[in-house]
C-alpha cells in the first residue's frame with residue numbers, strides 16, 4: 001500500500017516536471033520567433049519618438065513596416081528582440 005502511493009507520487013512529480021519543461025521551452029521558442037505586442041507598444045513609445053514625431057502604425061502597411069522597422073532599428077540602435085516587438089505592435093495596430 002505504501003509502495004503504491006510512493007510510485008503514484010513519483011509519477012505525478014515526473015509528469016509535472018515534464019509539463020513545466022515543455023511549456024517553458026514553448027514560450028522561449030515563441031519569443032525567439034515573434035515579438036510581444038505589449039512590450040512592443042512600450043518600446044515604440046520609448047524609442048520611436050526620440051528623433052521625429054512617433055509614427056502612427058496606420059501610416060504604413062504591414063509589409064512596409066518590415067523594412068522600415070529594420071531601417072529604424074539601425075537608426076535607433078535597438079536589439080533584434082525590441083525590433084520584433086515593435087514590429088508586432090505596429091502590424092497589430094494598423
Ligand code: HEC
Nearest residue numbers: 044047048049050051052055068069071072073075076086
Ligand atoms: C536615432 C534617430 C531615430 C530613431 C530613434 C527613430 N527614427 Fe525613424 N527616422 C529617422 C530619420 C533620420 C529618418 C529619415 C529617413 C532616413 O534618412 O533614415 C526616419 C524616418 C522614419 C520613417 C519614414 C520612412 C523611412 O523609412 O524613411 C518612419 C516611418 C520612421 N522613421 C519610423 C520610426 C519608428 C517606428 C521608430 C522606432 C522603432 C523610429 N522611426 C525611430 C531617425 C530615427
